[in-house]
Amino acid sequence: MSGRRLARGLTLSVLLVCLVVLSFSEVAWSASRLGKRDLEPLSADAIAEIVAHPDPLQSIDPSNPSSHLSKILIPRPPDTENNTIVREYIVSTLKNLNWHVEEDSFTDSTPYGVKRFTNVIATKDPAASRRVILSAHFDSKFFSSYPESQFVGATDSAAPCAFMLDVAEALNPLLEDRLAKLRDSDDDDDEEEMSDTTLQLVFFDGEEAFKDWTATDSIYGARHLAEKWASTYITPQTHTKRRFSPWSQDTEMSSIEHLILLDLLGAQHPVIHSTFMETAWLFDAMQSAENRLMSNGAFDFQGENNARSFFAPRTQQNFYGRVEDDHIPFLRRGVDVLHVIATPFPRVWHTLADDASALDIPTMRRWVLILRVFMCEYLALKPDGDRRRAHIQKAVDDL
Numbered sequence: 001m002s003g004r005r006l007a008r009g010l011t012l013s014v015l016l017v018c019l020v021v022l023s024f025s026e027v028a029w030s031a032s033r034l035g036k037r038d039l040e041p042l043s044a045d046a047i048a049e050i051v052a053h054p055d056p057l058q059s060i061d062p063s064n065p066s067s068h069l070s071k072i073l074i075p076r077p078p079d080t081e082n083n084t085i086v087r088e089y090i091v092s093t094l095k096n097l098n099w100h101v102e103e104d105s106f107t108d109s110t111p112y113g114v115k116r117f118t119n120v121i122a123t124k125d126p127a128a129s130r131r132v133i134l135s136a137h138f139d140s141k142f143f144s145s146y147p148e149s150q151f152v153g154a155t156d157s158a159a160p161c162a163f164m165l166d167v168a169e170a171l172n173p174l175l176e177d178r179l180a181k182l183r184d185s186d187d188d189d190d191e192e193e194m195s196d197t198t199l200q201l202v203f204f205d206g207e208e209a210f211k212d213w214t215a216t217d218s219i220y221g222a223r224h225l226a227e228k229w230a231s232t233y234i235t236p237q238t239h240t241k242r243r244f245s246p247w248s249q250d251t252e253m254s255s256i257e258h259l260i261l262l263d264l265l266g267a268q269h270p271v272i273h274s275t276f277m278e279t280a281w282l283f284d285a286m287q288s289a290e291n292r293l294m295s296n297g298a299f300d301f302q303g304e305n306n307a308r309s310f311f312a313p314r315t316q317q318n319f320y321g322r323v324e325d326d327h328i329p330f331l332r333r334g335v336d337v338l339h340v341i342a343t344p345f346p347r348v349w350h351t352l353a354d355d356a357s358a359l360d361i362p363t364m365r366r367w368v369l370i371l372r373v374f375m376c377e378y379l380a381l382k383p384d385g386d387r388r389r390a391h392i393q394k395a396v397d398d399l
Contacts, residue, residue, distance in 0.1 A: 032336035059166035062356040069162040077142035128198035136160035137207030159266030226329030270342035
């Protein structure tokens, strides 16, 4: 994560001030304003299928040099050779899965001079009219001297990035089938419109502060991308399926249904709090996915204790204090956010101990399975065993 600041006592008046500065058109016509929806739970057979294929350990085992996690788990501050190595790995992995990948490069001033940053934006269907974003930052915190310069940020946020690549691989066959059906369909009813929502993965660069966490020394990539999307207007040629509002011009920001941000995950016994009233139903949906996976025995692995949920109980009157993170520039522009972050932070936060030894494989495996089921249900994807295995085998053969 960062030098993120925890604002436990954020008052209603401060929230109202934040809302006032949002433009009417962005808030009123944002895809985030769709409100709560009923997500159809996967069947037990579908859950079993999405749990089993592909094997989640392929993505998250730090002892396997070919795993996604191992490829990311190196020091990778912005504007360094290692940062480029990790970025190129993420890009090549997603391009091999036939995702549209954009590398959003820019420069910004930091306490150590001008640095180059590059966000990675991967979209399964760039022509879709709406998107749900699953995101994390891929940079590691900059330290100026040895040995701190060897900081690898295992929970912060190498593991979340590995989770995202796993989700891309696991859901890719289903998303490919969805794309094929959309291309061949002339149906224009509400169900078809809902299925037009695509999955977008955003790997932010420059989340970490170089020195002290301030408004200008932090979340470089998120601030840049939010500003860019808020000022990039969509034309019919950009999104051929888009339904335009006659009262406003649509920006890239307005097509975001939700931003789901992962951070500080991978250590044992995380506690995840519901942060925003607007996404409490999504928090509940993620917790529901965990409960059903637990009931189905999906977490029976290496003696893992199934009884302890990752998610803190919530009430409508009790929302946990906010943590400053990559979601802030999007939240201020009217995007609804589900912030999946361990609070309190892991004990190893911003220390050299945040390495592979800080990670717990059963915990990471549980996160991967929760995210697979949750994203399937959000996107109304239906796992089909034979079809998915054929897609997965083809992807493996193509590597």
